[in-house]
Amino acid sequence: MDTLQLDKAKTEALSNKILDVLNLGALGLMLSIGHRTRLFDTLAGLPFSTSDEIAKAAGLNERYVREWLGAMTVSRIVEYDNVMNKYLLPAEHAAILTRSAEKDNFAVFTQYISMMGNVEDKIVDCFKNGGGVPYSEFKRFHEIMAEDSGQSILSSLFSDILPLIPGLTEKLKNGIDVLDLGCGRGKALILMAKKYPKSRFAGYDLSMEAVEYAGAQASKEHLNNIRFEIKDLTDFNVKAKYDFITTFAAIHDQARPDKVLKGIYNSLKDDGVYLMQDISASSYPHKNIDHPMGAFLYSISTMHCMTVSLAQDGMGLGAMWGRETALKMLNDAGFRNIEIKNLPHDIQNDYYIIKKD
Numbered sequence: 001m002d003t004l005q006l007d008k009a010k011t012e013a014l015s016n017k018i019l020d021v022l023n024l025g026a027l028g029l030m031l032s033i034g035h036r037t038r039l040f041d042t043l044a045g046l047p048f049s050t051s052d053e054i055a056k057a058a059g060l061n062e063r064y065v066r067e068w069l070g071a072m073t074v075s076r077i078v079e080y081d082n083v084m085n086k087y088l089l090p091a092e093h094a095a096i097l098t099r100s101a102e103k104d105n106f107a108v109f110t111q112y113i114s115m116m117g118n119v120e121d122k123i124v125d126c127f128k129n130g131g132g133v134p135y136s137e138f139k140r141f142h143e144i145m146a147e148d149s150g151q152s153i154l155s156s157l158f159s160d161i162l163p164l165i166p167g168l169t170e171k172l173k174n175g176i177d178v179l180d181l182g183c184g185r186g187k188a189l190i191l192m193a194k195k196y197p198k199s200r201f202a203g204y205d206l207s208m209e210a211v212e213y214a215g216a217q218a219s220k221e222h223l224n225n226i227r228f229e230i231k232d233l234t235d236f237n238v239k240a241k242y243d244f245i246t247t248f249a250a251i252h253d254q255a256r257p258d259k260v261l262k263g264i265y266n267s268l269k270d271d272g273v274y275l276m277q278d279i280s281a282s283s284y285p286h287k288n289i290d291h292p293m294g295a296f297l298y299s300i301s302t303m304h305c306m307t308v309s310l311a312q313d314g315m316g317l318g319a320m321w322g323r324e325t326a327l328k329m330l331n332d333a334g335f336r337n338i339e340i341k342n343l344p345h346d347i348q349n350d351y352y353i354i355k356k357d
Helices: 008-036 039-044 051-058 062-074 099-104 106-118 120-129 141-152 154-164 168-174 187-195 208-220 257-267 294-310 319-333
Strands: 079-081 086-088 177-181 200-205 226-230 242-248 268-279 337-341 349-355
Touching: 008 039, 008 062, 008 106, 039 051, 039 099, 051 062, 062 079, 062 086, 099 141, 099 154, 106 120, 106 141, 106 294, 120 294, 141 154, 141 187, 141 208, 154 168, 154 187, 154 268, 154 349, 168 242, 177 187, 177 257, 187 200, 187 208, 187 226, 200 208, 208 226, 242 257, 257 268, 257 319, 268 319, 294 319, 319 337, 319 349
Parallel strands: 177 200, 177 242, 200 226, 242 268
Antiparallel strands: 079 086, 268 349, 337 349
């Protein structure tokens, strides 16, 4: 390569961007630790405090807390008084970094960074040899996903999501059959089962850990109108049984999403409705250049969504399958009446309202 022909400004711009990646990538891990150890929640309730005071309030080791606070200080996430040697989390920052922020808590998403890092060696092997990494290798996936969906789904399930379908809440009150595919830990179903005791709810997921957790939670709530099953959805097909079927960010992970969508079509009653929440993006990378979470979502797709499907000898659709592919696959499954809606609190997902008729 003739270095004299290089655009130095272009090279320098990329160098600066990579420096940002190194700093912000590392910061992602620190934010995840701050969330998992509840340091952000602790700081939000404290005035300017020393590292020792913060560590005691959080029940953590001071030396680790002090070094973590260093990362927070240079990243301008906490304020530091160098005279008093004290730290403060501004209320404006607590508003998007603490559990009290509910659906606005960005710290939840940073946990995906370490989850991806844990399987990097296995993903590198897949680059060389093909295949995939199975769900069993992602030790905290369902825990993180439950928090993620707790923000995008649980926080707005009754206020925004279910009302997207006219007349649905009244039907749920009167009693209908509901199925959630790829239910994970079942939190959305459990909420609905509690609120609508006349309706009957079922949740299927491939993960034994997730289904056992969901079942235990349902038992704790003494719910007799809900059941959870470990099930491979590849050949899912129940003839016209359900009034309402949901999938929350689940279709793109499936080994054979085309078969699952066809199974959903067959399993809906003639007047049934299917609600599909999935990633809001185009199927074409060049149309996602300005996507606010584009790089993150393609990375999650590479390190999880695509590879868990390929591990089952599946299609490896990936998280960024996009609206164009989604609409084609829904049409191929038999669906024609499809409407896509968005909700202000959820910049990550589209909500597909799909009717069988």
